[in-house]
Every structure is written in structure tokens, then in C-alpha cells.
Amino acid sequence: MFTRALAFLAATVLSLSALAAAPEAFEGHEYTRLKNAQPVATGNKVEVLEFFWYRCPHCFQLEPGLNAWVKTLPKDAQVRRVPAVFRDDWMPGAKLYYTLEQMNLLDRLHHKVFDAYHVENINLNDPAMLGGWIAKQGVDRKKFEGIYNSFSTQSKATQGAQLATTYAISGVPAFIIDGKYTTSVSMAGSQARLFEVLDQLIVKARAERGSKKPAK
Template structure:
């Protein structure tokens, strides 16, 4: 059931992204210009960040569109997920993300986290429920717990919290290109439209980098 749902979302995303064509994008309408510009972590490449929260239904809806875009991501683009920490109730999701990353399990389990929350109604903010869930995914409970409460994960969560402030996030999901340009479903008119705007912003950032060499 879960795999069929994912497949349906993936097919819909592929068709929609392929069909989405936009006129010239306009600052203030389709995207915002960040001031001040934020530093990027990917030297020599255009950086794209998605700020998200696992519990956000719009993030879940955007996820297959982004995954489809990532299948054809340009080589000069570096993509990063950053769990937004806009309030304390979002902290467990950020810790989960970074714990899975630390254990090398993020690629395998990222989609399953979304499905558990939005399809199966599993409360992964409850640590006991979370530990049962990760065990069902084949992870060692203690190893996961050690990562979940580690100093390294706490530091990354703190950095994600600060980034939410620095980027002046108004909500999630939010897409940021090269530390300069911000778009979202609200800004672009739809979630798939946000991916199309992001793609145009990547081209814009690429051209700006070429001029500044």
C-alpha cells in the first residue's frame, strides 16, 4: 500500500514537473531576494536547500516533486535538506533526521519517516514510539538512541534552528538557491510551481557565478 502510494505520487510528480512551464520569473512575485545573502556550504557549486519539517503535510506533498527533480539535478548543483526548527515541537523531527544521517540510514529511511507520520499516523515525536519504529526498520535501538542524543546531533539541530532565523523563514517547505533567493508554494502559486521557480533560480545563480569569475 505504501509503495503503491509512493509510486502514484512519483508518477504524478514526473508528469506535473514535465508539464510545468513558466514565463520569466519575477522577484517579489515568484521569489524573494534574501538580504543579507547567506553563506553557502558548497564551494564551486550552486547550492539548493529545502527547509522542511517531517510533520508538515505540504512538505510531504512537495517531496515527490523534489525527488523527481533530483533525478535530473545538474552536476553543478549541490542539494541539501535542512530540517527547520521553528518551534520546540519540531525539534524531535530534526533530531531524527540528523540521527539517521549520522547512522548512514537517511537515504533508506527518509521516505519511510514521511509515510509513517502521514499515512500510518505514527507519533514519532514520542521517543518510545520512535524507538519501536526504528527497531522495525532494522536499526539497533541503542545505537540509534546514542546518535539521537549525541552532542553532534544536538549541535546540528542548534545550527538548523539558527539557520531558520538567518533565512527569515515564514514557513515550510521553503526552497533557497545559493543563499540568495527564496521560493515556496505560497510564493510561486503551487508546490510544483515552486520547483519550477527553483529550477529557474538555479539558472540565474549559475549565470551570476559565471559573470563573477
């Protein structure tokens, strides 16, 4: 009787696990395969590109969930954020991102930039407002402005804009997995489903690389 009870319990657990498993992502609806795969910048790791814009409300809403999901990534996957530039007024946000990256301040200030735009209603596109805000964050304003206005930062922002063009990105947030697949919240239908689709595409990309899942 005890053995039968254990068998029943095990079967129940397996059934619940099957029910809890995410359904397979639907190609052509929840994601698409790119006609021309592009090289990635992450070496042996599966690349997950996120195209975003600091002033995009959908990017702002996605950020908490995205940060939580990033912490669950397998060791052989890496997220790269790329600020898209579709118009001239998107360039200041791109330059801001790459300036923070070069100053190793993204971990501390990336989310605060989103909050400044969307919660505090601060126009960081205005150089004077940006300079005052960055100083309040305890950052050397002169050093920041020197990097922000540098040729290297402008070049990084321009390269990011060109990358969005290469992948034919028409809106943000959008994701490219290993240079082969594209998906988004609108394609997946919800934030929760987006992360399920991303997980599955990482698995697909790993298999196509001929790699094994890394040990935890």
C-alpha cells in the same frame, strides 16, 4: 516542396518549444532576492536549501515531486535539506533527521519517516514509539538512540534552527537558492511552477558565479 515541408516542420517544432518554455519567474512575487546574501556549504555547486518539517502536511505532499526534480538537477547544483525548528516540538524531528544522516540511512528511511507520521499516524516524537519503530526498520536501536541523544546531534539540530532564523524562514517548505534567493510553493503558486522557478534561479545563481553550464 520537400524542403519547404521540412522548413515548415522545423518552424512548427520551434514554435511549440517556445510555447512550452516556462515563463520567466517574477521577482517580488514568485521569488525574492535576499538583502544580505549568505555563504553556502556546497563549494563550487549552486546550493538549494530546503527547509522542512517531517510533520508538515505540505512538506509531505511535496516530497514525491521534489525527489523526482532532484534527479534532474545539473551537476553543478546540490540540494541540502534542513529541518526547521520553530517550536520545541519540532526538535525531535530535526534530531531524527540528523541521526539518520549520521547513520547513512536517509536514502532508505527519510520517506518512511514521512509515511510514519502522515500515513501510519505514528508519533515518532515519543521516544518509546520512535525506538520501537526504528527497531522494526532493522536498525540497531541502541546505536540509534546513542546518536539521537548525543551532543553532536543536538548541535546539528540547533544549527539548523539558527540557519532558518538567519534566512528569516517563517514557514515550510521553503527554499533558499545559493544564499541569495528564496521561494516556496505558496509564492510560485503550484508545485509544478515551483520547480520551474527553482530551475531558473539555479541558472541565475550560476550566471552570477560566472560559471558555465556543466556538460550532461
